[in-house]
Amino acid sequence: MLEAILLGADQLFTFTTMLTMLVGVTVGVIAAAIPGFTITMAIVLTLPLTFTMPPLQGVSTMLAVYIGGYTGGMISAALLGIPGTPSAVATTFDAFPMARNGEPGRALALGIWASFFGTLISTLVLIAAAPPLALIAVKLGAWEYFSLVVFALTIVASLVGRSMVRGLFAGLLGLLIATVGADPLMGVTRFTFDLRLLSAGIPFLVVLIGIYAVSQLLKEVENPDQVQKGRQLITGRIEFRPFSALREVLKNPINLLRSSMVGVFIGAVPGAGGSIANLLAYDQAKRGSRHPEDFGKGCSEGVIASESGNSATSGGGLIPMIALGIPGSAVDAVLMAALMVHGIGVGPRLIMDNADTVYGMFMAMFVAGAMMLVVCLLSMRLFLKVTNIPKSVIVPVVLTCCLVGAFTLNNRVTDIYLLLGIGLVGYIMTKLDYPLAPLVLGVILGPIAETNLRRALMTNEDWTLFFTRPISAVLLGLAVISIALAIRYHLRQNRPRPEDA
Amino acid sequence: MSDANHNARSLDDRAHIDAKRAKAWGHIIFNAILALLFAFMFVRAGELPSSMWEPMGAGTFPRIVLAFLVVFNVMIIIKELPSLKQTSALSQGAVRAWLIEHRLAFGVLILFGLMTAAVPILGFRWASLPFLIVCQYLLGARSTKALVIATVIALALSFGLESLFRHVFTISLPRGMWG
Numbered sequence: 242m243l244e245a246i247l248l249g250a251d252q253l254f255t256f257t258t259m260l261t262m263l264v265g266v267t268v269g270v271i272a273a274a275i276p277g278f279t280i281t282m283a284i285v286l287t288l289p290l291t292f293t294m295p296p297l298q299g300v301s302t303m304l305a306v307y308i309g310g311y312t313g314g315m316i317s318a319a320l321l322g323i324p325g326t327p328s329a330v331a332t333t334f335d336a337f338p339m340a341r342n343g344e345p346g347r348a349l350a351l352g353i354w355a356s357f358f359g360t361l362i363s364t365l366v367l368i369a370a371a372p373p374l375a376l377i378a379v380k381l382g383a384w385e386y387f388s389l390v391v392f393a394l395t396i397v398a399s400l401v402g403r404s405m406v407r408g409l410f411a412g413l414l415g416l417l418i419a420t421v422g423a424d425p426l427m428g429v430t431r432f433t434f435d436l437r438l439l440s441a442g443i444p445f446l447v448v449l450i451g452i453y454a455v456s457q458l459l460k461e462v463e464n465p466d467q468v469q470k471g472r473q474l475i476t477g478r479i480e481f482r483p484f485s486a487l488r489e490v491l492k493n494p495i496n497l498l499r500s501s502m503v504g505v506f507i508g509a510v511p512g513a514g515g516s517i518a519n520l521l522a523y524d525q526a527k528r529g530s531r532h533p534e535d536f537g538k539g540c541s542e543g544v545i546a547s548e549s550g551n552s553a554t555s556g557g558g559l560i561p562m563i564a565l566g567i568p569g570s571a572v573d574a575v576l577m578a579a580l581m582v583h584g585i586g587v588g589p590r591l592i593m594d595n596a597d598t599v600y601g602m603f604m605a606m607f608v609a610g611a612m613m614l615v616v617c618l619l620s621m622r623l624f625l626k627v628t629n630i631p632k633s634v635i636v637p638v639v640l641t642c643c644l645v646g647a648f649t650l651n652n653r654v655t656d657i658y659l660l661l662g663i664g665l666v667g668y669i670m671t672k673l674d675y676p677l678a679p680l681v682l683g684v685i686l687g688p689i690a691e692t693n694l695r696r697a698l699m700t701n702e703d704w705t706l707f708f709t710r711p712i713s714a715v716l717l718g719l720a721v722i723s724i725a726l727a728i729r730y731h732l733r734q735n736r737p738r739p740e741d742a
Numbered sequence: 743m744s745d746a747n748h749n750a751r752s753l754d755d756r757a758h759i760d761a762k763r764a765k766a767w768g769h770i771i772f773n774a775i776l777a778l779l780f781a782f783m784f785v786r787a788g789e790l791p792s793s794m795w796e797p798m799g800a801g802t803f804p805r806i807v808l809a810f811l812v813v814f815n816v817m818i819i820i821k822e823l824p825s826l827k828q829t830s831a832l833s834q835g836a837v838r839a840w841l842i843e844h845r846l847a848f849g850v851l852i853l854f855g856l857m858t859a860a861v862p863i864l865g866f867r868w869a870s871l872p873f874l875i876v877c878q879y880l881l882g883a884r885s886t887k888a889l890v891i892a893t894v895i896a897l898a899l900s901f902g903l904e905s906l907f908r909h910v911f912t913i914s915l916p917r918g919m920w921g
Contacts, residue, residue: 406821420807
């Protein structure tokens with residue numbers, strides 16, 4: 242084992258590998274900061290560039306892009322209220338209000354440190370617990386997956402904002418949007434109304450960009466007097482104090498650890514990923530907090546939970562890939578492809594046959610995490626300058642980037658029409674006080690829920706299996722507890738206070 | 743002084759009542775349209791083929807979701823109806839004032855719609871260039887210096903971005919009738 246570690250270190254700590262990793266981290270941060278440009282896209286574009294590199298250098302460079310990307314998505318989420326990647330949706334809930342309250346530097350610094358610790362914790366778990374965790378993840382059948390999605394859907398209850406009915410409506414609308422296009426099992430087209438526009442369905446990322454970016458940008462220009470006078474996104478003096486943020490993050494050890502573990506577990510479940518981990522970690526932090534009423538108003542606990550949660554999926558996703566050869570997400574599938582291009586067979590024998598590469602990957606995770614920290618801390622002052630740009634520049638520029646992002650997802654012009662339509666719906670919903678996060682969650686979870694519900698009943702028509710299979714029963718039990726707690730919280734919030742009487 | 747305060751407060755109250763009533767109408771219209779659409783989709787989903795291999799067909803899951811959606815639409819409408827009873831009719835000029843307040847948002851939306859429609863015909867470069875210049879002008883770039891900056895930004899974003907995607911990422915953005 243020691244020999245393999247030393248061999249891996251020897252391959253990893255070379256000048257060229259360190260240089261390509263540094264470039265990878267920087268590219269990941271910048272790419273993910275652009276709304277519509279996902280981490281998966283960045284990784285896919287990096288893949289061909291790694292073909293000429295030695296195996297460990299290629300994989301390490303891609304891991305660097307991966308880890309940089311998870312932090313980069315936070316930048317536009319905090320400064321513009323637009324998640325740069327799907328895994329930064331929950332980051333907008335508190336980082337954006339914090340920035341709007343005149344503390345964009347604090348929001349970014351908290352996010353960077355939380356991401357760093359999330360990556361660190363997930364890598365430690367990856368090293369220690371890869372085999373047992375992978376075995377649990379693989380035992381999940383269609384019943385457990387469906388129950389997991391039901392549990393994740395209960396998060397909606399805590400994202401609903403002031404009105405439970407409107408929040409649940411938004412979540413259901415998300416589930417419906419996900420059903421447009423080909424049905425996941427039979428391929429039958431649904432709700433396309435013979436329109437070419439809808440024939441391929443409504444891509445999740447188009448929904449995300451339309452709902453968040455377009456509607457948020459239109460909201461930004463609602464006050465003509467302020468906009469036309471050249472008002473900036475955030476006014477007032479901007480401070481960036483990374484070490485004070487570090488102390489703040491370390492004062493939340495339970496939140497940090499819980500959110501990171503949520504990220505590791507969700508990352509280890511094939512098919513789930515950063516987008517679910519980000520929301521689930523936020524939800525758990527809100528439920529566990531002594532001040533849940535502060536969430537959504539610029540609360541540091543929310544920023545720490547969402548960012549450590551999504552970053553921790555990077556290590557979690559590698560668990561089933563390294564231990565069993567099953568990719569946890571699309572990004573892990575590309576990483577697998579990179580290993581296979583270099584002739585390294587991925588599967589249960591990977592750690593036995595290529596121990597040096599695997600230990601090298603573990604070390605690369607630590608190195609990439611540290612590089613991300615340094616790159617972000619040094620460059621955040623530059624990113625904070627975004628806040629000095631007047632809205633008259635930001636709004637058209639970001640809208641153009643959104644259009645490019647929506648088109649490049651599938652190279653389809655029809656996707657930009659969908660972007661416009663969904664942006665308009667998002668804007669109407671914002672004006673009518675509908676929360677948007679449940680809708681996004683519905684779109685993410687809809688296809689997973691439907692596929693696994695139908696697959697489970699196809700395997701065995703006995704629906705009681707959802708309650709009799711142990712892991713499925715535990716997950717459903719957690720869902721019931723989660724709903725009960727959310728109802729209790731809402732009743733407490735709506736109860737008239739003595740001073741109101 | 744107290745008269746001025748009283749007038750200001752009554753204007754605020756009036757604006758608050760108008761906003762509440764307008765929002766209630768907004769919900770009722772929005773949710774009524776959606777309820778009809780979802781009811782129609784519910785019927786259409788029933789016509790989707792079932793499978794002999796599984797108890798649930800292609801239409802079962804969407805029908806469950808649609809049924810809940812119709813119920814929620816009706817619930818939201820019922821919840822908003824009392825707001826109409828509690829508030830008096832919108833004050834004169836309230837709609838006009840709202841439209842004036844949102845003129846930039848609608849302006850940007852129309853420009854974005856025009857760019858979206860023009861992309862397949864003119865290509866990304868020539869559709870985004872005027873959008874970026876006109877939108878910046880609309881949002882306040884009026885001085886000569888600001889317009890020069892706006893033009894430079896527009897050129898960098900339209901031609902520059904297209905070139906970046908074509909040459910670096912090997913992704914071709916729509917080129918329109920100029921192929």
